[in-house]
Amino acid sequence: MERFVLTDAQWAKMEPHCLGKPSDPGRSGADNRRFLEAILWIARTGSSWRDLPTLFGNWNTVFKRFRDWVKADVFKRLFDAVSNEPDMEYAMVDATIVKVHRHGQGAKGGLRARRSVVPRAA
Numbered sequence: 001m002e003r004f005v006l007t008d009a010q011w012a013k014m015e016p017h018c019l020g021k022p023s024d025p026g027r028s029g030a031d032n033r034r035f036l037e038a039i040l041w042i043a044r045t046g047s048s049w050r051d052l053p054t055l056f057g058n059w060n061t062v063f064k065r066f067r068d069w070v071k072a073d074v075f076k077r078l079f080d081a082v083s084n085e086p087d088m089e090y091a092m093v094d095a096t097i098v099k100v101h102r103h104g105q106g107a108k109g110g111l112r113a114r115r116s117v118v119p120r121a122a
Contacts, residue, residue, distance in 0.1 A: 005040045006033065010082055017077040019069060036078075038062050 006014070011033055018032040038056035042049065052059040069075060 005037055005044070011036075013081045014078050017074065017081050019072060019074055035062065035065060039066060 014036070015032065018036075020032070034056060038052060039062075041047075041056065042052065045051075049059045049063045052062060056062060
C-alpha cells in the first residue's frame with residue numbers, strides 16, 4: 001500500500017505507544033502501521049469488519065487485535081500522543097447547526113415582563 005492516511009510525522013509520534021515491536025511473534029509483533037491504517041479505514045468508511053480489504057490482513061485477526069488494544073487503553077495513549085497539537089480545521093460552530101428556539105429569541109409568546117409576586121410596602 002503506497003498511500004497512507006497517517007503522515008510520517010503522525011506515525012513517528014504514535015509508534016512508541018503501540019503494543020509490541022516487529023521482532024515480537026504473534027499479533028502484537030506485526031506491522032503496527034498497517035494495523036492502524038486498517039482501523040482508520042474502518043472508521044473512515046463505516047464498513048463492517050468483514051468488508052476490510054485483504055491488503056490489511058484477515059478481518060478477524062485485525063478485529064481481535066483491535067479488541068486487545070481497546071482493553072489495554074492503547075488508543076487513548078495514541079490519541080494523547082497525537083492530540084498535543086490540535087488541528088482546529090473541523091472545530092467550528094455554524095449558525096446553521098446551532099439554532100435558538102423562537103421563544104428564546106423574544107418572539108411572540110416568548111420573554112415577558114411579569115409582575116412581581118412580592119406585595120408593595122404601604
